[in-house]
């Protein structure tokens with residue numbers, strides 16, 4: 390991976406939801422960070438794109454509360470605060486990693502995305518001026534693919 394953690398990231402780093410019911414802490418720097426423009430992230434976040442920092446599971450803990458979860462597909466789930474709705478996590482259930490929304494970190498400016506994914510669903514009015522790597526995802530439109538069933542509304 391090409392991601393180089395920002396030198397501004399103080400560890401442990403913490404974050405949480407808007408109301409404070411769910412708080413998390415990471416003990417090591419993220420191994421990756423990216424923008425995701427896929428249709429599922431757009432829906433889940435109610436935003437034109439997401440920005441996520443990915444850490445190893447053993448390097449995070451919930452220090453306050455626990456998220457509620459929505460299984461967005463047969464292979465992944467998304468954690469959010471059950472009280473205020475803030476989107477917090479994305480994880481492939483079989484993965485050794487978990488991703489956190491960069492906006493939910495206490496210091497979001499300390500984690501810099503290193504690539505764009507899900508670019509097949511990027512909204513046309515978003516003009517990206519960086520030269521970071523750009524990639525697509527086969528399930529960005531929420532359509533089932535081999536070995537994965539989407540639970541996202543078809544509407």
Ligand SMILES: [Zn+2]
Pocket residue numbers: 406407408409410411470471472473474475
């Ligand atoms: Zn909350």
Ligand SMILES: [Zn+2]
Pocket residue numbers: 425426427428429430431439507
């Ligand atoms: Zn996505």
